[in-house]
Amino acid sequence: MSEHKKDIDAHSGVATTGHEWDGIKELDNPLPRWWLIIFYATIAFSVVYWVMMPAWPTLTGFTHGVRNYSDRAVVAQELSALKAQRAPEFERLMQVSAEQAEQDPALMNFARAAGKAAFGDNCATCHGAGAQGGKGYPNLNDNVWLWGGTLDDIEHTIRVGIRSTHADARFSQMPAFGKDGLLTEAQVTDAAEYVVKLAGGPAKDAAAVRGATIFGEQCAACHGADGKGDRTQGAPNLTTGLFLKADPAAVASKDWTSLRGSIVAQITTGSGGVMPTWEQRLDPATIRALAIYVHSLGGGEATVDPAAATPAAAATNPTR
Amino acid sequence: MDGSSPPPAVTTHRLIAASAPAHDVERADVEAVGSVAYRKLYKKREPIYPKAAQGVFRRAKWAILGVLLVIYYATPWIRWDRGPGRPDQAVLVDFAGRRFWFGPIELWPQEIYYITGLLILAALGLFLFTSLFGRVWCGYACPQTVWTDLYLWVERRIEGDRAAQIRLAKQGWTLDKIGKKAVKHAAWLAIAAATGGAWVFYFGDAPTLVREIFTGAASPTTYGFIGLLTFTTYALAGAMREQVCTYMCPWPRIQAAMMDEQSLTVTYRKDRGEPRRAFRKGESWDGRGDCIDCKQCVVVCPQGIDIRDGLQLECINCALCIDACDAVMEKMGRPKGLIAYDTDLNMDRRSKGAPERFDLVRYRTVIYALSMVGVAALMLYSLATRQTLQLNVIRDRNPAFVTLADGSVRNGYTLKIINMQPRARDVTLSIEDAPGAVMTIPGATVAGDVAHLRAAPDAVTETHVFVALPREAVHEASHTITFAVSDAVADADGRIAVDRNPTAFLSGVHDDD
Numbered sequence: 001m002s003e004h005k006k007d008i009d010a011h012s013g014v015a016t017t018g019h020e021w022d023g024i025k026e027l028d029n030p031l032p033r034w035w036l037i038i039f040y041a042t043i044a045f046s047v048v049y050w051v052m053m054p055a056w057p058t059l060t061g062f063t064h065g066v067r068n069y070s071d072r073a074v075v076a077q078e079l080s081a082l083k084a085q086r087a088p089e090f091e092r093l094m095q096v097s098a099e100q101a102e103q104d105p106a107l108m109n110f111a112r113a114a115g116k117a118a119f120g121d122n123c124a125t126c127h128g129a130g131a132q133g134g135k136g137y138p139n140l141n142d143n144v145w146l147w148g149g150t151l152d153d154i155e156h157t158i159r160v161g162i163r164s165t166h167a168d169a170r171f172s173q174m175p176a177f178g179k180d181g182l183l184t185e186a187q188v189t190d191a192a193e194y195v196v197k198l199a200g201g202p203a204k205d206a207a208a209v210r211g212a213t214i215f216g217e218q219c220a221a222c223h224g225a226d227g228k229g230d231r232t233q234g235a236p237n238l239t240t241g242l243f244l245k246a247d248p249a250a251v252a253s254k255d256w257t258s259l260r261g262s263i264v265a266q267i268t269t270g271s272g273g274v275m276p277t278w279e280q281r282l283d284p285a286t287i288r289a290l291a292i293y294v295h296s297l298g299g300g301e302a303t304v305d306p307a308a309a310t311p312a313a314a315a316t317n318p319t320r
Numbered sequence: 321m322d323g324s325s326p327p328p329a330v331t332t333h334r335l336i337a338a339s340a341p342a343h344d345v346e347r348a349d350v351e352a353v354g355s356v357a358y359r360k361l362y363k364k365r366e367p368i369y370p371k372a373a374q375g376v377f378r379r380a381k382w383a384i385l386g387v388l389l390v391i392y393y394a395t396p397w398i399r400w401d402r403g404p405g406r407p408d409q410a411v412l413v414d415f416a417g418r419r420f421w422f423g424p425i426e427l428w429p430q431e432i433y434y435i436t437g438l439l440i441l442a443a444l445g446l447f448l449f450t451s452l453f454g455r456v457w458c459g460y461a462c463p464q465t466v467w468t469d470l471y472l473w474v475e476r477r478i479e480g481d482r483a484a485q486i487r488l489a490k491q492g493w494t495l496d497k498i499g500k501k502a503v504k505h506a507a508w509l510a511i512a513a514a515t516g517g518a519w520v521f522y523f524g525d526a527p528t529l530v531r532e533i534f535t536g537a538a539s540p541t542t543y544g545f546i547g548l549l550t551f552t553t554y555a556l557a558g559a560m561r562e563q564v565c566t567y568m569c570p571w572p573r574i575q576a577a578m579m580d581e582q583s584l585t586v587t588y589r590k591d592r593g594e595p596r597r598a599f600r601k602g603e604s605w606d607g608r609g610d611c612i613d614c615k616q617c618v619v620v621c622p623q624g625i626d627i628r629d630g631l632q633l634e635c636i637n638c639a640l641c642i643d644a645c646d647a648v649m650e651k652m653g654r655p656k657g658l659i660a661y662d663t664d665l666n667m668d669r670r671s672k673g674a675p676e677r678f679d680l681v682r683y684r685t686v687i688y689a690l691s692m693v694g695v696a697a698l699m700l701y702s703l704a705t706r707q708t709l710q711l712n713v714i715r716d717r718n719p720a721f722v723t724l725a726d727g728s729v730r731n732g733y734t735l736k737i738i739n740m741q742p743r744a745r746d747v748t749l750s751i752e753d754a755p756g757a758v759m760t761i762p763g764a765t766v767a768g769d770v771a772h773l774r775a776a777p778d779a780v781t782e783t784h785v786f787v788a789l790p791r792e793a794v795h796e797a798s799h800t801i802t803f804a805v806s807d808a809v810a811d812a813d814g815r816i817a818v819d820r821n822p823t824a825f826l827s828g829v830h831d832d833d
Binding site: 102103105108128129130131132139141142143144237240241242251252253296298299 | 716717718719722723724725726727730732760762763784786828
């Protein structure tokens, strides 16, 4: 820095830095002392921090500091502490039956909370955060169940999955009537019209009558003569109008044009959804908590089912 | 860097005994550190060594200081029996338990508006007192004034009065000086710690907490707050003092709006005092003012100003200069009150020869007083008719509604039944304006749209409720239904507590379907 003559500002009597922009000069006022003290304090703090905490990278790793602190270790420790803290309740959950657990308010609250967390982590991807489902993914809030809605049914379904890799997986396959040429395009349309009629929609009479015959020959074996489905085979009840393979918005607003198209598509392809088996990924207690949570969403059925919505299915409803 | 340096503010002090033998009035040859002549932006703080004053106002200030400190330190120790399982501390802000206990009153967090009401009352009270008596809050009751006074008293006990303190400040670091300073700061810190220590007692059971604090068993939060308040007390009352009032406090700025020509302010009566000059023995009082320029008003001032410069923002109206001047006037054989509580109106009236007047009842004071009465009445009414059974309804948002197999539509709700009484209540939950509604509550028996539940004592009971409406009862995308919760038995005052809460029932259905 070269020596320069001190430029004293006439108004304030303070020297300037010599910098000037369009006639505006910068005064060389000192930094506020409180600011300067804090600035030096932060420097001192950083030195203390280097000594205490992991701070500097080295060629082979990093300096660990006196405290040898690690966020990752702390999280692991906290998680295991949390697990240990919750262990007694999970244990209790497995000692009683799922029904008994529902009668114990404290245990029920625990199971619902644990189930809700596990649901968010594992199930919400397909079934939605509110278990509201989507096209092809069942809504778990309503009282429509493909494979049964008792606690045991739900627990079993979570464990083995649907069309999954598990040996006991629940399995059924609807034929691809249209794609495989089992029915002609006209026959598929007629059968769909009958399904519309079953669900209480505005069906074209002539087509529905033709469709009824086709339904009796091709579909009644699984869906039942009355179209109310069969839970032993995961065949859905077609009379509710709550079609799984249709756009939920169309289901809610009863958009029959859209629904009719979805029915035709389903009869044509016969596609069935897959739910993975969770037995290998979740421990039994978590699966039980999940079952209790799903059962408590409002559509859960009592184990002994006196007022079943689908008497035909209830009569033949297997426990597993 | 250094411009025109200001004339040095003289802080020396000497007795002018030889030159002014008359009336043994002590004279100080000083300028107030904050006098108008030397006031300057970005001035470095100059220490103020206020001299001890004696007189009516000083005694009043000591009395008020004592009363306020006793209230502050004693309040957490007052006990109040509320029955088993409930705290027995009269005034307790229980953050962990989310309750505010004030004698017989128990407030929940959502009733924080009572605290707002108290703060509004306090603000209006401050306005009222300011318009009546000027800055009496600043001069007598403000914690900054009270603790600074206490610190000054301690300082004088250890270092001596003003003259001794100035001598000590000038002398080198002798053992004596180090000792005195160490004792002073230790005493200050002890007072500061006691202040912070007392503060935490308002937030926990005092007898338990005091034991925990001394055995090291108290929470880090407790020690943290004690440390924080120790620091602020020590810094504000020990080091910063008058700077808090002059630079930090917004009240000196705001108060100007509260005052009018009849507000009392500590005033130097220029009409009587001027022209001022030192008094020589035997001199006539004709042709000169009563002010003998002894500067006693300046040396006692804790704010470091010269009251004779007129009304100033820095002046906290502590009235110590009145005591100092009255003592001098007495010795001089002149009437007291050269510096006194006075109003602008009366100064004006005296100059015109009109009699003095002071009206307590003015538009301003009446409006403040009526506002206070209004707010207090509103709070009392709301407290007397306080709902002790309340119902909050939170509708499930995901899914917003569920269509069931038979076409009926179901909504879910989380109900929070708030029971503010210390007894468990059997309550009836019902749905109004929804014929045909079917309610289901996991773990409770429900008959159609009526359920019986138990609300835990002094707690929020949370229940999840499903409500289903048959398809034929649903006509619109959104219906309004009302949940009502009512107590099975009447309260002590004969009323049956009921609370209703309307909410939406969504269906996704449009009437043209």
